Structures are given as C-alpha cells and as structure tokens.
Amino acid sequence: MDAFSYRGGCLNCDDLPAAELASQVGTPCYVYSRAAIEQQYRTLTDAFAEADPLICYSVKANGNLAVLELLRGLGSGFDIVSGGELFRVRHIGADPSTVVFAGVGKTDREIREALDAGILMFNAESSSELAAINRVAADLGTTARVALRLNPDVDPQTHHYITTGKKENKFGIDFETAAGIVARITDYPHVRLVGYHGHIGSQVTDPKPHAESLGKLIEFANQCAPANSEIEYINIGGGFGIDYQPGQAVPPSAFAKLLVPVIREAGKKLILEPGRYIAGNSGILLTRVVHVKRSGGRRFIVCDAAMTDLIRPSLYDAYHAVWPVLSDAPFEENGCGPADVVGPVCESGDFLAKGRHLPDVQQGDLLAVFSAGAYGFAMSSNYNARTRAAEVLVDGDTYRVVRRRESYEDLIQQELP
Ligand SMILES: Cc1ncc(COP(=O)(O)O)c(C=O)c1O
Incomplete structure (x- = not known):
C-alpha cells in the first residue's frame, strides 16, 4: 500500500x-489514490502483456465516475452487471466495444439498452436469458454477441459468499446443460456465440483454481464448437486477490505464469474482469x-x-x-x-x-x-x-x-x- x-x-x-x-x-x-489505481492497472496489464488481454474493469467494485474515467484513459474496458452500470460507463464515454455485460437476471430493458449501446458481448447465464437476448435482438433487427457463462465447479478457496463458480452457486451454466445449449444454438438465430466465460469468485489468492477453470473452459470450447459461429474469446472473470493483511495475495505475474501459456496455446483472445485488484x-x-x-x-x-x-x-x-x-x-x-x-x-x-x-x-x-x-x-x-x-x-x-x-x-x- x-x-x-x-x-x-x-x-x-x-x-x-x-x-x-x-x-x-x-x-x-x-x-x-490516482497513482495507486494507475499502478495496479499497469501491474496487471504488464503481467499479462504476452496474451494482450482485453481488460474489462469490474464497475461493481468502485463505480465512481472519476475512477471509471481514469481507467478509461488508461485503456480499460468495463464489466457491467446492470442497466445502471451501463449508464455509468456510457456517461464517461466508454468505448462500447470494450464493454461486457454479466449477471443472472438481465431484464429485457437492460438487454435492449445494451444492444442499443453496441456493447462487445453479453455473458449469458441461462437458456432463458439466451431466449430473451434473441427475442430483443430480433425486435431490434440485430444480432447479439454472446459468451456463455459456464459454471466450472471449481473451489477458489475464498469466503463462501464470494465463491461464484461452484455448482451450488447461482452463476453460470454447468457443462452438461451448456453443451445442450450449444448443440441447439441455431434455435437462437439472433445470437452469435463468440466466447465462454467463467468467474470463479473474488479475493482469490491462489492461481491454481483459475488455471483449473481456464483449463476446463478451453476443453469445453474445443469439444463444443457452435454450428454457426466461432469461439473467439475466453473470459476468466476477475477475482485477483489483494493484501488485506501483509502476505495474503500473490502478484498477477503468478496468475499470468499459469494462464498465459494456456490461452496462447488455445489461440483465443483473453478477457479479464478485475475489480478488487485495481481499486x-x-x-x-x-x-x-x-x-x-x-x-x-x-x-x-x-x-x-x-x-x-x-x-x-x-x-x-x-x-x-x-x-x-x-x-x-x-x-x-x-x-x-x-x-x-x-x-x-x-x-x-x-x-x-x-x-x-x-x-x-x-x-x-x-x-x-x-x-x-x-x-x-x-x-x-x-x-x-x-x-x-x-x-x-x-x-x-x-x-x-x-x-x-x-x-x-x-x-x-x-x-x-
Ligand atoms: C462476473 C464477475 N466478474 C468480475 C468480478 C470482479 O471480481 P473482483 O473484484 O474480485 O476482481 C465479479 C465480482 O463479483 C464478477 O461477478
């Protein structure tokens, strides 16, 4: 600090x-501290430089407009979870093509607003949501880019309230169900499946669960290619832990060491959604x-x-x-x-x-x-x-x-x- x-x-x-x-x-x-925010952002981007990831700062961690503006200036994109967060990032003039939208309960209104804004993609968390995105996109005469949020059933060894990628959590879709959705992806003609997403939890201080999750996501991507589109992106979410007490966290370079070779080998574009690590x-x-x-x-x-x-x-x-x-x-x-x-x-x-x-x-x-x-x-x-x-x-x-x-x-x- x-x-x-x-x-x-x-x-x-x-x-x-x-x-x-x-x-x-x-x-x-x-x-x-402006300097601290900049330093955290740079440390993370430097650590992952070889993979050239798209960094989408997680607005929920600290959505103050000045913080968002600062991060936009550094080249960050944004991870949002509501129409309100979309409003915030639009207000600071974020480039919509760097915005990803997660969350288990997106409403039709929020989907419409995000499509109107031209965001990069939705992280869709259920077949019901895919149907809603498809319907709203059809109404607007457009096609929505979507990543399926998978639930990799990985234990991130963090507080159970901020664990999000275990099968008992409400987030994402288990692999079996997701495979069924991908097999029927042409049922959603206004959806283009472009990626897979998996955020396992917050304040993660061991890179191994992230590596396990990434491995599972890539294996799934290799096995389940959608009929009408190509998987370009793998989004591993955020969760990089920090020191609340000295010596708790490991640096982003320790995560990058395990993750970067795997993503490069897979030939996919990496997306990261850090919140706590930055702010x-x-x-x-x-x-x-x-x-x-x-x-x-x-x-x-x-x-x-x-x-x-x-x-x-x-x-x-x-x-x-x-x-x-x-x-x-x-x-x-x-x-x-x-x-x-x-x-x-x-x-x-x-x-x-x-x-x-x-x-x-x-x-x-x-x-x-x-x-x-x-x-x-x-x-x-x-x-x-x-x-x-x-x-x-x-x-x-x-x-x-x-x-x-x-x-x-x-x-x-x-x-x-
Ligand atoms: C989908 C998603 N991405 C990113 C984050 C940010 O996590 P963190 O602040 O731990 O980096 C969260 C936090 O809940 C999340 O749910």
Missing part, C-alpha cells in the same frame, strides 16, 4: 496528509471517533463510519486494517489494548473491526480503515437514514471531491408526499 504511508507521524495519501483532507472534506470520507488497496475510509466507551469488560471505539459505509466486515467478517491517522508508531500493537471499532447503526452487526489491538484513542481522533477502495462506497446504503460519505480522488499533492457528501435533502428527494 505505497500510496498510503505514514510520514512525520501522519498518514498520507500520496503527498497529502490525511488529517488535512479530513478537516477540509469532513468524515466519513473515502480517499482514493481495493487504492482507497481508504477516513472516520472520526465519536465516543469511546467501556462496557462488559470491552472497549468500544464508536466512529462516525458504520456498516452503512463499509459493510464488508458485517457481511463477510472481512478484515480491514484500522489505525489512527496520527501515529508515531504505525501498526505497532505492542502495548495496545483490545477494542471493537463500531459505528452508530442500530445493529450489533455494525462493526468495522473486532478485538483489535489499538492505541488509546480519544474522542475526536481520526482513524483510517485500509483496503477500502473496492466494495466500500459501492456497497454503502442509507440505512438508519444515514447520509452517504464523500469520495475524494488524490493526485499527488492535490485532491478533488469526486462525490459530495449526501445531505438530509438527498435522503428524501425521491419520496412523494
């Missing part, structure tokens, strides 16, 4: 002291301590950020490092007592960290919640009528508020008398 480092007793984002940012923008506040460690959440209380023998540090701002700890028991913004001994737990870092939301499940060894923080102190750039703001909500946080993009020693903090008026804007 080079972008976020302690200098002279204060956490900096690039060349900006986080304490300064917090006093100017307020808290809770998401802070993203996760490119952002932090800044929060201020509202109260410190002791009860039942525990120390509770109550912050102004909550599960409504960062739900991953509550939802997945996810670990995010937390440390005071002002600190002469960053991450030095010796001599620190245990504490639960919690928010003000009326749920016992509202916590950012549990049982952490933290210094003796006081009311008004600032804390940083690390590795919060992906699935942070994107999963935030207004529960308890809480206004959602501001988002800031830092560029060297300057910053830009890229989403203003919500106001109380924002909370009621959509409601009718």
Whole structure:
C-alpha cells in the first residue's frame, strides 16, 4: 500500500496528509489514490502483456465516475452487471466495444439498452436469458454477441459468499446443460456465440483454481464448437486477490505464469474482469471517533463510519486494517489494548473491526480503515437514514471531491408526499 504511508507521524495519501483532507472534506470520507489505481492497472496489464488481454474493469467494485474515467484513459474496458452500470460507463464515454455485460437476471430493458449501446458481448447465464437476448435482438433487427457463462465447479478457496463458480452457486451454466445449449444454438438465430466465460469468485489468492477453470473452459470450447459461429474469446472473470493483511495475495505475474501459456496455446483472445485488484488497496475510509466507551469488560471505539459505509466486515467478517491517522508508531500493537471499532447503526452487526489491538484513542481522533477502495462506497446504503460519505480522488499533492457528501435533502428527494 505505497500510496498510503505514514510520514512525520501522519498518514498520507500520496503527498497529502490525511488529517488535512479530513478537516477540509469532513468524515466519513473515502480517499482514493490516482497513482495507486494507475499502478495496479499497469501491474496487471504488464503481467499479462504476452496474451494482450482485453481488460474489462469490474464497475461493481468502485463505480465512481472519476475512477471509471481514469481507467478509461488508461485503456480499460468495463464489466457491467446492470442497466445502471451501463449508464455509468456510457456517461464517461466508454468505448462500447470494450464493454461486457454479466449477471443472472438481465431484464429485457437492460438487454435492449445494451444492444442499443453496441456493447462487445453479453455473458449469458441461462437458456432463458439466451431466449430473451434473441427475442430483443430480433425486435431490434440485430444480432447479439454472446459468451456463455459456464459454471466450472471449481473451489477458489475464498469466503463462501464470494465463491461464484461452484455448482451450488447461482452463476453460470454447468457443462452438461451448456453443451445442450450449444448443440441447439441455431434455435437462437439472433445470437452469435463468440466466447465462454467463467468467474470463479473474488479475493482469490491462489492461481491454481483459475488455471483449473481456464483449463476446463478451453476443453469445453474445443469439444463444443457452435454450428454457426466461432469461439473467439475466453473470459476468466476477475477475482485477483489483494493484501488485506501483509502476505495474503500473490502478484498477477503468478496468475499470468499459469494462464498465459494456456490461452496462447488455445489461440483465443483473453478477457479479464478485475475489480478488487485495481481499486481495493487504492482507497481508504477516513472516520472520526465519536465516543469511546467501556462496557462488559470491552472497549468500544464508536466512529462516525458504520456498516452503512463499509459493510464488508458485517457481511463477510472481512478484515480491514484500522489505525489512527496520527501515529508515531504505525501498526505497532505492542502495548495496545483490545477494542471493537463500531459505528452508530442500530445493529450489533455494525462493526468495522473486532478485538483489535489499538492505541488509546480519544474522542475526536481520526482513524483510517485500509483496503477500502473496492466494495466500500459501492456497497454503502442509507440505512438508519444515514447520509452517504464523500469520495475524494488524490493526485499527488492535490485532491478533488469526486462525490459530495449526501445531505438530509438527498435522503428524501425521491419520496412523494
Ligand atoms: C462476473 C464477475 N466478474 C468480475 C468480478 C470482479 O471480481 P473482483 O473484484 O474480485 O476482481 C465479479 C465480482 O463479483 C464478477 O461477478
């Protein structure tokens, strides 16, 4: 996490002291580093350079327009899962021929919008969806490019909530069913089958499951060639893990080492859909301590950020490092007592960290919640009528508020008398 480092007793984002940012923008506040996003994108593309993949950044991880614009500028395409995400990428002028559309429940409206936009392809997840794509494409007098999303039944060894390629998961189509669909592909004359897709899960820290999945996808592609078209693309999704704690992740080069020779041998175009890898460690959440209380023998540090701002700890028991913004001994737990870092939301499940060894923080102190750039703001909500946080993009020693903090008026804007 080079972008976020302690200098002279204060956490900096690039060349900006986080304490300064917090006093100017307020808290809770998401802070993203432009340099870190660029570095992550480049590290991934460099690692896979020999395969010359199409990188489709997964918008769901962090869909802020400034982040999307930055990635578009770097040459990224986009992986979307809804009409709303399509709207976002169109808004920043993404090249539609770099956009792929996944998700198990695409509606006719979303399919129509994507066809109108001219996206590269749908990742179709059922025969019912293929029929819908075929019907809408026929209505529009066009042909839709489609990759079938396969369920390779591979265990990515990650949290079961973010495992997506096991046979019990709702995603994709098992090989037997998919083979039946490919055999009858001419039943869908407005669909052109151009690829196979398989995303096995998120925060994957071992390249072997990805290699297993790719092997299965290619074997399937070799056995099941559609009658009326050619399989050009293999999309292995995203899932590249990051360090929430030091030493957890392996670099993209370790994935590339196993995957690139296989895809080159197969002679297919590779698509990658990284989300967390690009955004996760490119952002932090800044929060201020509202109260410190002791009860039942525990120390509770109550912050102004909550599960409504960062739900991953509550939802997945996810670990995010937390440390005071002002600190002469960053991450030095010796001599620190245990504490639960919690928010003000009326749920016992509202916590950012549990049982952490933290210094003796006081009311008004600032804390940083690390590795919060992906699935942070994107999963935030207004529960308890809480206004959602501001988002800031830092560029060297300057910053830009890229989403203003919500106001109380924002909370009621959509409601009718
Ligand atoms: C189809 C698909 N592609 C890509 C991603 C991005 O995953 P990650 O952020 O782990 O790279 C996801 C995440 O859920 C996904 O479902």
